[in-house]
Amino acid sequence: MELVDTGSAMQAPDGRRAVQALDEFANAWEARQAIRAGRWRRHTSGLAPAHVQGNLAILPVDLASDFMRFCQSNPKPCPLLAVGQPGNPQLPTLGRDIDIRTDVPAYRVYREGVLVGEVDDLKALWRDDFVAFVLGCSFSFEHGLIDAGIPLRHVDEGKNVAMYRTNIQTVPAGPFHGPMVVSMRPMKAADAIRAVQITARVPRVHGAPVHIGDPSLIGIADIARPDFGDAVRIAPDELPVFWACGVTPQAVVMAARPALCITHAPGYMLVTDMLNRDLPFA
């Protein structure tokens, strides 16, 4: 299975920067309408840039309770933005008129933890026992860091963020368990201190870092060899700063090999009506 930090929307899957991406749809509702009508079949980075985007996971109801407990027990890697009612494709707390069957540009279908296909919508696949989960992603906090003038190395190098499996164990719930995956951004100490303050204010998009400094203390043997994404340069005057990563729930769900699981395709997120600027107060 290919794991991608689908939340690092600053970095488009094709290597272009979000800030350079198209912004035809400043309005989140219009963006979703275009996606629903099939007029937008690309990644969503840069789309309605003031708005929070979310990772999607859909599970049958028999696993939903355990997965919800897993998320609530592990809020840093799994910050739940919304949970749908069984069989109901609407998510009214995230935006006007959202239909989760049609409002994401591309979906991936996994059976027993194995990718079996990618589809444009879920009209044919939707079931009455499906529960939709939307989780916050690092897009919003990277937005806050960039707004604060903190350079992001993977953005500057045109790469995907570096991600690592750690020896930090998540709190298990039912079949869901496994190590936390983290993303790493190298920073000068003064920026790391500001980054803690900035991201601590947005717990719904991973919040404050989980580690700063020596990678071996969280079980990372070689910082130059990330488990996912791309290695980036760390300057001698920089500290590696580690945040809980949205790849964690992806890896945990796939490892549990559920009969069926549907996610968004990497980089093809749900655009919500929530504003990034409101996240510190949400």
Place this chain on the structure above:
Amino acid sequence: MELVDTGSAMQAPDGRRAVQALDEFANAWEARQAIRAGRWRRHTSGLAPAHVQGNLAILPVDLASDFMRFCQSNPKPCPLLAVGQPGNPQLPTLGRDIDIRTDVPAYRVYREGVLVGEVDDLKALWRDDFVAFVLGCSFSFEHGLIDAGIPLRHVDEGKNVAMYRTNIQTVPAGPFHGPMVVSMRPMKAADAIRAVQITARVPRVHGAPVHIGDPSLIGIADIARPDFGDAVRIAPDELPVFWACGVTPQAVVMAARPALCITHAPGYMLVTDMLNRDLPFA
């Protein structure tokens, strides 16, 4: 001149812990009355422990404007809690009925930057051109760290906090200029991350750290040899975390060799009516 982190009130000058110090006066006003009446001639650590204590500096009015600008330009090492009016010994914003001539247990008198004596009160020395400055100290933020369950090595080792001159330059104002002095507390990364969040909320008592990690990046040649205070152990899994220190304005004022300057004696602080718990919202 002996420089002491007079703000590290967790550590009494005689090596006892603040938490073990006497707490006869939970009420700040009663504590000041006892000091004023000569019934308390000891250090103030542990006295009225819920209340903010402050560093005192008294300068003639001709230097006061420059010193106030210095503090306002360097808020991390010099967090101004209050400035008196020339010749007026009252500080009504800091507490009921404060008389700065009598409400500190011991004062030190410096002429041309040289310590010339220590007195119990300023009744004989007070002048119509004196301006009193009270600055926040690390007592309050150490209180917050301990409340959050973060161990402080210097407290555990029964030492004064380790302090270092850095190559971080303060913003000069008139005759006041010089390098920032920092205090260092070693912490595990997870505690360092929480410590940033906790102390960022209290800018009036030094606020967030100014550096984390490699001491050489801020001009500290040997972390085992502090310029002031005591060296403490740094474990292999810990990061040194550096905060701007109240010794900075002391050093800067003494280096300016003012004709006259009066401070509190180290550890003998002004007990204010402000509550530590209100600092994040002040």
